[in-house]
Amino acid sequence: MQPIQGTPARPPGQEPTQAANNAGEQPLSTLQRTVLERLVIRLIALTQQQSAEVWAGMKHDLGLKNDAPLLSRHFPAAEQNLNQRVETATQNHTTRQVVSQLTELLSQGNNRQAVSDFIRQQFGQTALSQLTPQQLKTVLTMLQNNQITIPQPQQRPATERPLLPAEHNSLNQAVTKLAAATGESGKLIWQSMMELSGVKTGELIPAKHFAPLMTWLQARQTLSTHSAPTLHTIQTALKQPLDDTEMRAITEYAQQTWQATPQTILTTAQVQDILNHVFLRRTERATGTPEVRDIQPIYSPFVAPIVDTIKSISTRPGFFFIALLIALALFWLVS
Structure with missing residues (x-):
């Protein structure tokens, strides 16, 4: 009896080597593709990526061309790659949710x-x-x-509401611009603003100071580019220019403090002091006590016009005698 020609005898349960290799080159099985597709769907939900983008990224990580088919032997590496991507996306998604919740609470x-x-x-x-x-x-x-621990601000009257978030952001942007222009610390600028507004640590700046503070910040930034600023330069730099009364008061202040005229070139410190003075006048934070230089003589309301007239006509020789008679008459009446 002749032996059967063909495949040689092998021990039970042992698969041929060639068969094993051929199995690895087969396309993904239905079960394998289903596992990968579920991971891709989870990744899309977490990252908002497109399906084709996810498959292409995974193939790139495996060193495969985008148009190359996935085979059974690629399944373990593909599954591991997608699982890692899902884990990372899950962590990022959780972090975004935490940040979103924090952002909502921070506004309170x-x-x-x-x-x-x-x-x-x-x-x-x-x-x-x-x-x-x-x-x-x-x-x-x-x-x-x-x-x-939540710091509690000092209570203010109900009419003095604090800055709104949008107002605070506008001031913060202006502070950043000023710091970039002058090299000054943003923290120090905020500290100056707090002191000007008369608030303490933990207390909120009242909203009524928003406009004057914006004017103060913008004027400082504009004047930082001037090499020879004067009172007239300050006037043009203010978003809300000085009115006649303010200009007269600031001119007198500069004259009495530094003997500066409207044409005098001011230092950086003098410019900032004048801007501070303007802010304080406009926010009515003056103490209310008149300084010595502001006190008018008791006779001023009645005599000042006459004195001005005398000064005017005394410059004319023809009227000097008349002015002298008026002065003597006034002295006789008062005495």
Whole structure:
């Protein structure tokens, strides 16, 4: 009896090597493709990517051309790649949700200042973007559980509302521009604004100071580019120019403080002092006590016009005698 020609005998359960190689070159099975497609769908939901973009990215990571088919032997590496992408996308999605919740809470009360103080003390950072996902989650949890101390502002009259977020942002942008133009610290500029507004640490700037502060910031930025500023330069730099009364008061202030005329070139410190003076006049934060130079003599309302007239006519020789007679008559009446 002749042996059967063909495949040689092999032990039971042992697959031929060639068959194993051929199996690896087969297209993905239905089960394998279903597993990969589910991972792709999860990734699309987390990242808003397109399906083709996800498949192309995965093939690129595996070293395959975009038009190359996935085979059964590629399945383990493809599944691992997609799982890693899903894990990363999940972490990023969670972080975005935490940041969104934090942003909503920061707009309430004094939470922004409280969180700023907390992350500076606990993590040595000054911005939420510098925190790790776990640190962000810690901040959110503590804020939700009222475990972060909220600084309470000093109570103001109901009519003096604090700055709105949009107003605060506008001031902050102007401060940033001024700091860039002058090289001065933004923190010091804010400190100057707080002192001008008469508020203390933890107290909010009243909204009524928004317009004068914006004028103060913009004028400082404009004047920082002038090499020889004068009172007239300051007048043109102000968004709300000085009226006649203000200009007269500022001119007198400069004359009495530095013997400066409207044409005198002012130093940077003098310019800032004058702008501070303008701000204080416009916000009516003067003490109300008249300075010595502002006190008028008791006789001023009655005598000043006559004195001015005498001064005027005394410059004319023909009228000097008349002026002298008027002065003697006035002296006789008062005595």
